[in-house]
Amino acid sequence: MNSIRPREVLEMLELLRAIDSAGGGGTRTVLATFVTLDGSVFSRAGAMAVFIPTAGFSGGGIIPVTELQGPLRREIDEVAAGGPARLAVLDLAEDDPVLGFGLGSPGRLEVLIEPVDERLRGHLVEMRETLLRHSGLVCALEIQGPDLGRRTLYRADDPQVRECYQELSPELVETSAGGSVQRTFLCPVHPMGKAMVFGSGPVAAALARHLVDLGFSVFAADPRPGRLKGVDWQIPGVALIEGGWDQARAAAHPDEETSVTVLTRSYALDLETLQGALKSPASYVGIIGPQKRTQRLLAELATLEVQPRPGVVFAPAGLDIGAETSMESALSIAAEILAVRSGRKGGRLSSRPAPAAASRARPRVPGLILAAGAGTRFSGGNKLSALFEGKPVLRHVVDNALATRLDPVIVVLGCAAEEGLRALAGVKDARLRVVFNPLWEGGQTSSLEVGLREVPHGAPGAVKLLGDMPLVKPWLIERVLSEFELSGKLAFPVYEGSDGPEGGYPLAIPRSLFGEIKSIPRDDADEAAAREHWSEAVRVPLSDGRTQADIDTTADLDLLGRAR
Secondary structure, eight states: OOSBOHHHHHHHHHHHHHHHHTTOOGGGOEEEEEEEETTEEOTTTTOEEEEESSSSOOOTTEEEGGGOOHHHHHHHHHHHTTOOOEEEEEEEOTTOOGGGOOOSSOEEEEEEEEEOOHHHHHHHHHHHHHHHTTOOEEEEEEEESTTTTOEEEEETTOTTTHHHHHHTOOEEEEEEETTEEEEEEEEEEOOOOEEEEEOOSHHHHHHHHHHHHHTOEEEEEOOSTTTTOSGGGOOTTEEEESSOHHHHHHHHOOOTTEEEEEOOOOHHHHHHHHHHHHHSOOSEEEEOSOHHHHHHHHHHHHHTTOOOOTTTEESSOSOOSOOOSHHHHHHHHHHHHHHHHTTOOOOOGGGSOOHHHHHHTSOOOOEEEEEOOOOTTOOSSOGGGSEETTEEHHHHHHHHHHTSSOSSEEEEEBTBHHHHHHHTTTOOOTTEEEEEOTTGGGOHHHHHHHHHHTSOTTOOEEEEEETTOTTOOHHHHHHHHHHHHHHOSOEEEEEEETTEEEEOSSEEEEGGGHHHHHHOOSTTHHHHHHHHTGGGSEEEEOSSSGGGOOOSSHHHHHHHHHHO
16 A cells, blocks of 8 residues: 555644744745656655744654755745745755655655645645545646646546556656646545444553554444543544444444454453444454454354454454563554555565566566767767766766666677777676677668667567767666556657757667668668657656767767766
8 A cells, every 4th residue: 555644644734734823834834745756656655744944843744944955945945935836856865865754775856846825725624624534535746747736636436546546556647738748646545444442451542542643533432331531541533432332333334444453351242342343344353362262252153143254353463573561462453454454464574575576577678778880070089988977988878777677788889899898898797798780880770770689589679778878877767668668668758959849868669660660761760760659659758858968079078077
């Protein structure tokens, strides 16, 4: 389950109210919403943080603007001063704790920055009211295009977002109209459901507290007078019911999103509660106590023709964490309820299969690096051997490709092949394959043909890169590769050029187009094919074209070095 938790929405509203009460509200308050990492949604997509102008107010989710520097600070200051919402793009280093979140890996993070105004507050309030009705929804956030910053809420059963909600995973939808790209971030918001806790002892009180903190709608019931009036039961957000199953059912209206935990420690009360719980649509019924006791309860209910549905009864309730105290026992039960809701077994994370195992099952996609040309406009020798940031230009391109899932990485050499080999000296990655194009003088198309012949049988296509473009970084290669793997279509980045949208590199070419490209008698056959199939291709939008800088002259190399 990867969605915004209801508690996050409620806490954000409480946070904004607290800021307003402290005099820190108004247009100077800015909300940041995490959207993508390296162009794809990530595990914390939809997470929110509030920026305030000074360090005088503290709390979870609050970041004083005074702690920030550089481009992000300027973006936030402009929005706080009354500017419109905008999408900030941040290049993160390893373990960069930007916005208070350590993402654990480098990459390009996209964050929507918008002013906290009445429109946004109204949006959050509507989300809260929907969740309090125990209904789900999907939040659609425009992050690129003419409606940037617009928020729309959809019912969970709306045909436009039904699949996103059912999968409980954020999505990034890209469309193109009038030559411009529009991106919409869809994030499901799923209610945590209801939890019915029967009993009044220390475990019941601790469990109720855990569950309400997690965002569940909690109902605690016990028919014994005065049992729920102690200090342990002064828990904000927990509905206290002095009654048994019938009274609790009338208050909670249990459904398939409901969890029931039986903790009365009275055989007669447990029997009555279990009878009602097993007849209800609740998806979790947990019982504490010895297994023999539970078996006796279920056997007696069987004589009354009350049978549990498969996979509903958990006895003894809770995950095996070695719990001994009341707090620990309650924690183990709350963890089991979360696991059941998420469809997990509740085992150790370290015992789960590594993600790499799944990725190996996918067909390998090779990279083709074309580096055979003479580069006659470069006056300082062979341009691919020229040093950029301390190493040859070609080595940058190869290292970037090898830092991705491309396999194999095929480098096509031609003119000055010996220099190209020297530039690659010391590369030990077994995926690297170097081939020679004896007809390199015939232009780039001849080198592409040589590379395409090396594409392994069964590969769905190839990703083309140019040997003189050192700024095409691994994050961009991975993004295009992922889009190609998902769609099977031609895929490439798009940025705003002087004459409108332009396609760039890397260029993912499906195998179905290999023959068409070979038949085009032009040196830019693959680019011509991209233009021919523009409308059906998957275009990855770039905020600018800096990654597309190539090196044709010594002046280009100097300019690239100064711009870094």
